[in-house]
Amino acid sequence: MERLLAQYAARPARPARTPRPLHIHLVDPFPPGPGHVWRTEQSRLYLMNTQSFFPTLIPDQGVAAAPLAGCSFNDWRGRMRQTPDPALSEGDRAELAQLTATGFPSRALYGRYLSWCVARLLEKLPDGATVTHHRAEARRVARDHENGGYGVELLNGETLHADKVVLALGHVETRLSPAQREFRDDARANGLSYLPPAVPNDVDWDQLPAGATVLVRGMGLNFFDVLGQLTEGRGGRFETTAADGGALTYVPSGREPVVVGASRRGTPYRAKAALESYYPAGVELRFLGEDAVAKIRGMGATAGFEHDIWPLLHRDTLWAYYTTLGRSSPDALAAGFLPELDALLHSGLDGDGVDWAERLKSLTARHVAEGRALDLAALARPLSHHPLRPGGKHRFGSQAELDAAVLAYLADDAASSARGEEDPVKMAIGALNAGRAIIKSLVADGGITQESWLGELRGWFEGFVEGLASGPPALRMEQLAALVRAGVVHFSGPDPVFRIQHGLFQLSSPWVDAEPWHARHLVEALAPANRVQGTASRLLNNLQADGLARPRVMLAADGGAVVTSGLDVSAPPYRPLDGAGTPVPGLYVLGLQLSSVQWGTAIAAQAGAEYRSGYRTVLDADAIAADILA
Incomplete structure (x- = not known):
């Protein structure tokens, strides 16, 4: 939307000709800007994975048409601290008062920034342009053979006519894998609680009772989201006392469950270093230059x-x-x-x-x-x-020994993060x-x-590289260490094995000589899989069934065909390939469904990006806008 409006406003004047109007229809059951993931009412315990200085919706390089309005998140943060927008909630104002350029904002506050940017753009609409939000879900995009273009069918029964359609779908619902479905069905048969992969803010965490053992599979970013809701979200708090040498102490509310974290590594992702920039200033790529x-x-x-x-x-x-x-x-x-x-x-x-x-x-x-x-x-x-475990042959002799080893890892990693540019590992x-x-x-x-x-x-x-470079803020590691010391969190060990036995979930590790964990509750701390084949999205499934899109297939080293996670698309501006392999005119793909031709570039744009991949999504949007307006 931002690139369409900017390019439309910058179009050359044509004397004696009335410019063709531009009507943009945004179809989303959630508010434009925050959408589903960045909803402004969600818990402030859900943090972004990047610092304030990183993200921007508004391009600052790489495009010819200047933005009509808006700014980077960090510039917005400064503006809102000086002159708060009336739309800011009390929670927004309190967070902004403490948030620095190197701090990690809540997802709710980032959603407020996105909402503000959309509002500013709507105030600056160029003559001839309109924007209409349809608070509904699109179920099908079909060719309109009578009028040309496309008919966009909504779940409420309405059909919109469009000359061009951009699929900027982001995270969509996904079906469980066969193994997950089997696990879910076995859990139901035994009366167990199985929480599948989900956007954390969509989950009712109250269904996990206080004092119960809760197994959590995955120790990436969603793991810390789960922990936050089950500890601070239930009234617990972290304190720093001089008696503990400045280390965090967790004061429980008594409503916490006992959490057992499990992942292949056996440890969480490493925390981000304390840096003034996204990439260390002292690091130079001399070989991959x-x-x-x-x-x-x-x-x-x-x-x-x-x-x-x-x-x-x-x-x-x-x-x-x-x-x-x-x-x-x-x-x-x-x-x-x-x-x-x-x-x-x-x-x-x-x-x-x-x-x-x-x-x-x-x-x-x-x-x-x-x-x-x-x-x-x-x-x-x-x-x-x-x-x-010298030589990798020694098993951890007890649960206490394993927890102590992970606790030492957490403390070392938090200290490494604090050293920033002076730490060799970071x-x-x-x-x-x-x-x-x-x-x-x-x-x-x-x-x-x-x-x-x-x-x-x-x-x-x-x-x-994900486990090393895409971890949480260092504060999360310090908090996790405090939870371990408080006995709220334990770990399973590397290469965990999950099964259901004797009517309970069972969790063990081949590297730990201890009794398996047993529980009635299992949480999959994973984001829903981003796969167009196997998606639960009506729209994506109908596009494939109607022959307007297909997943990309690649050949592995052994010559076998592998169905990738994203759509098969043309060169930029990305258009889906139909069942015959032909680019579909007037239909475009932007964002996560490009995962078959891009690697991790469809998430955010970086303010003042040092590398082209840092603003790739903006370039994609700009190319699509140019093709539409041509």
């Missing part, structure tokens, strides 16, 4: 992640780690190590990777203090490389995150093979 990217892009869709991209990003990660280690702990490195490392990093790019890896191992063994070398595998699986993760931004653009430009996309990028790197 613009020259290398241009070379890889020139290969077309023949580049492989592990062969062409990872060796460069791995070197950038090593350099970020060891230069930070040399600055923060100079005694950890022998004299002359960094020049030798620099020479080694610039070698082996076109030679024997195995030999290069052995040379790196030998160099660090000779010149890096014991226990201080970068171990990426240990970062990804901290409990699998815990000192209590700077290595910062390099991985910056490299991820480069890779996103490469993927969107078609610069990687399908086999590599499926087996390497999505196969292992995505989960690896």
Whole structure:
């Protein structure tokens, strides 16, 4: 909507011709702006995963047509602190009074910003443009053979005529996987409580009783949403006392359940570092830089992640780690190590990777203090490389031993986050995150093979970098540690096994020598799967049934066909391919359903983005708007 209005207002004047009017119809059962996910009435315990300085709805680069109104979230935050908008609630005002540029806003406050931007745009409508919101759900988009264009059928029975339609659907309902459906059905048969993947604000958390054991599968961002509702959301509070050395203490309300967290790693995602910018200022991509990217892009869709991209990003990660280690702990490195490392990093790019890896191992063994070398595998699986388990063969001997190990991990990670640019691990993760931004653009430009996309990028790197770089604010780790000390939260151990036995959920780990956990309640702390095949969206299912859209199919390394999560689309401006593989004219796709051709770029636009992927969604919207108005 923003790009359509901006480009319409900027269209060249045509003397003696009446401009063709622009009528925009927004179809959404939720208010435009906040939509479903960013509803303004939700709990303020639900935080964004990015700091105030990050997000923007209004473009600040990369587009020709200037915005008509609005600003970035951080600029809005400053404006609202000085001159509060009448629409702000008391909760909004209280949060704004405390929120800094590096703080993490609540999702409710971000929804208020989105609502404000929409209101400002509606105030600035150019002559000839109208916007109408239909508070309903679209069930079908069908070709209008009589009048041209499309008929958009709503659930309330109304049909809208449209010349062009943009599918900006975001998160839509999804059906459970076969394994989840089986688990749900078995749970029902045994009278158990199974909470499937969901938007956290859609869940009635009161159905989980106080004092009961609650198993939570997944320890990513939704895990912390669950914890917040079951602790602070029930009247508990966190306090800082001098007697505890400044550590947080949890004061329970007595209404909490006992929570058992489970994930493949056995630990939560690592917390974000305390930084003044999204990417560390001290991290420079010397290998996966613009020259290398241009070379890889020139290969077309023949580049492989592990062969062409990872060796460069791995070197950038090593350099970020060891230069930070040399600055923060100079005694950890022998004299002359960094020049030798620099020479080694610039070698082996076109030679024997195995030999290069052995040379790196030998160099660090000779010149890096014991226990201080970068171990990426240990970062990804901290409990699998815990000192209590030398060689990965030792099981945790008890539940208390496991909880103590995770508690130590939480404390160490929170301390690392607080050190920010002075922490070697967080700077290595910062390099991985910056490299991820480069890779996103490469993927969107078609610069990687399908086999590599499926087996390497999505196969292992995505989960690896998500667990390191997409974690919660450090405060959440400190709060989780306090909950562990209070006995409210325990952990299952890595590679958890869930089953139903003797009428109860059972949870165990092959790495823990302890009695399995038993419970009547299981929460899937996962976002609903973003898959167009298997979706519960009437609209997406009807588009596929009517032959106006289809999921994209890729070929894996073994030649097998793999149905991807997103739609099959043309080059930008993205139009769905019909059943015959032909782009559908006048129909466009924007956002999450582009996951088959983009990697993690359909979530938000970054204010003052350093990398093109940071404002990719804006560019997509701009290209669609231009094609519509052409």
